[in-house]
Every structure is written in C-alpha cells, then in structure tokens.
Amino acid sequence: MYKSQAEKREARRKAFGDFLRSRRERLTPAAVGLPAGVRRRTPGLRREEVALLAGVGTAWYTWLEQGRDVRPSAGVLAALAGALMLNPDERRHLFTLADRSFQNATALNSETVPDALIRMIDGMRTQPAYVLGRRWDILAWNAAAVHVFGDFARLEGDARNMMHLLFTSERHRNLLKDWNEVAQLSLAMFRADSALYVGDTDFERLIGLLMEKSAEFSAWWPRQDVVQQPSTVKRIQHPTEGLLEFEYLNLDVTQSPGMRFIVCTPRIVSDQR
Incomplete structure (x- = not known):
C-alpha cells in the first residue's frame, strides 16, 4: 500500500532525526574540543552540546531529532554538518533527508579540485x-x-x-x-x-x-x-x-x-x- 505525501514527509523527518542522533552519539566531547564533564549518561555528545557547536537553540535541535515539522535552512544544515564532523557523503545524505539541494551546502565550504x-x-x-x-x-x-x-x-x-x-x-x-x-x-x-x-x-x-x-x-x-x-x-x-x-x-x-x-x-x- 502506497503512503500518502504526509506519511512520506513524516517518514523522511524521522529518518533525518535518526541520522542526526546516530552521528551525535558516535562523537566524544574530546573529539570536538569540549570537556568530558561528569555523570555523562548518554553515549557521545549531548543535544545541548551539538546545539552549542552549531549555533542553534537546544529546544530547536531537539525538535529536529524528534522528527518534528521544522525546516532547517541550508546554512543551518551546513552548521550541523560541521558540528557533527560529517564527511562529504554524510553531508550529502543529511541534505537529501532534509529535502534541501546539496548545491547550497557547497557554498559554505571550500572547493577542492579532484x-x-x-x-x-x-x-x-x-x-x-x-x-x-x-x-x-x-x-x-x-x-x-x-x-x-x-x-x-x-x-x-x-x-x-x-x-x-x-x-x-x-x-x-x-x-x-x-x-x-x-x-x-x-x-x-x-x-x-x-x-x-x-x-x-x-x-x-x-x-x-x-x-x-x-x-x-x-x-x-x-x-x-x-x-x-x-x-x-x-x-x-x-x-x-x-x-x-x-x-x-x-x-x-x-x-x-x-x-x-x-x-x-x-x-x-x-x-x-
């Protein structure tokens, strides 16, 4: 049975949030220059730490991971990609899940000729x-x-x-x-x-x-x-x-x-x- 457009958008947002969370959990504070602190219960970085590194609000970043209906701009996506230390393939995947053109991502990064x-x-x-x-x-x-x-x-x-x-x-x-x-x-x-x-x-x-x-x-x-x-x-x-x-x-x-x-x-x- 085919999904409706609304169901497809919801599934895409969920996939986007899941991808963000997976990239966040693989990073350590030391990898991004943050102190480890104490009583760290979650693997990898905390949501507020990613939000701080990307320059966005913690609540808003949490909504992204939760798959809520918010539309991050190309600039915000590039900032998140930098905060999460994504490689080029991961950056492209992030933009695809967010239904944004990857062309816009390159405008914020240096260009290297193969x-x-x-x-x-x-x-x-x-x-x-x-x-x-x-x-x-x-x-x-x-x-x-x-x-x-x-x-x-x-x-x-x-x-x-x-x-x-x-x-x-x-x-x-x-x-x-x-x-x-x-x-x-x-x-x-x-x-x-x-x-x-x-x-x-x-x-x-x-x-x-x-x-x-x-x-x-x-x-x-x-x-x-x-x-x-x-x-x-x-x-x-x-x-x-x-x-x-x-x-x-x-x-x-x-x-x-x-x-x-x-x-x-x-x-x-x-x-x-």
Whole structure:
C-alpha cells in the first residue's frame, strides 16, 4: 500500500532525526574540543552540546531529532554538518533527508579540485583547460591555458575569477575578438548559476564589486537574462600567435557540485593580426 505525501514527509523527518542522533552519539566531547564533564549518561555528545557547536537553540535541535515539522535552512544544515564532523557523503545524505539541494551546502565550504582532474588537465598539451568553482573562481588550469590567457597564478582573491577577469581586465577584453557577445552570454550563464546560491555573501560581494567596476556589467545585470551552459566557439586575438579559434566545452564535475571543467579545443590557427 502506497503512503500518502504526509506519511512520506513524516517518514523522511524521522529518518533525518535518526541520522542526526546516530552521528551525535558516535562523537566524544574530546573529539570536538569540549570537556568530558561528569555523570555523562548518554553515549557521545549531548543535544545541548551539538546545539552549542552549531549555533542553534537546544529546544530547536531537539525538535529536529524528534522528527518534528521544522525546516532547517541550508546554512543551518551546513552548521550541523560541521558540528557533527560529517564527511562529504554524510553531508550529502543529511541534505537529501532534509529535502534541501546539496548545491547550497557547497557554498559554505571550500572547493577542492579532484587530483585525478588536475592530472588530466595537466596532460592536455594542445588544449587550454581550466576548472571553475561555483562562483566561477578559477581553481586549476594547465600550461596551455597560461600560454593563451595568461598566468592565473599571478592573480589573487576576486581577481582570479572568470567574471572579474572578463569584465575588469583590459588585457582579457583585448584577447576576445567578440568580447561583447561573449561577455553577455557569460553573464547570462553566470546569473543562471548564481540562482542556486541566492543570499550567499561571496556571490553578493562579487556582484556588487562588478557593478561598481564595470559599466557593461552594471547595465546588463538588471536585464535578468539567463542561459544554460552552451558549448560555443570563441575567437582569441593572441599577441604572438595571431588569431586563434577554440570550441569551448563546458562540463559539470559530478563529484563536486557547482564545479565546472572547461576544455578549449583549437579549430583555427591563423597569422591574421
């Protein structure tokens, strides 16, 4: 017999509470830097200790474990995951049980490019390739990308971000033969991506910075244009190599939600200046 939607939600809340309790009971106070105290009757941490570590109320945390009908935000779930020292698989499971997108969890944690992906892009000798984070920060790149676009290692902070580079770097603008079209398409893709992280302070800070630094970004951002990850052709007017034409392939990194792998496959190499 199939359960009703209400029964399914109740079962999910119970599973969520059971999972929280199991992770709490496996931790010791010493593991999270708390004193052991005396007369500890329950295994692992107490509820009030988890609440303290996560920055939430004890009663509210108790309701979560009891499976009551409360809806923790992505930020609260990330705080609970940190307090309970969950690994990436456990974090994803926690968000799934809470019926929240795991994409939102990654916004609160640092991004690490898988070693296998780094080795793969390093092995690409003729194809510029790089990895973008959820906010389009440039996380990894190969020697071919440095040859075509410049050394990303010389950029720091917000400057090592593809949208920042696209809209504030005169050198990067001059590289792109069709900057106007590329910039508008990229902005629409970025807006579509940023919808997953509404309220994220890092996104808001970057958008505010670009609104101040770029007249084009300031004019185009309010249009609300959106588009999903098309593969496209870009023409590069390189200072020493002449006109280069690349087919861009934009791939999701499934092990790291929000991360993108960009491969630029050469189509035309010309001496046109």
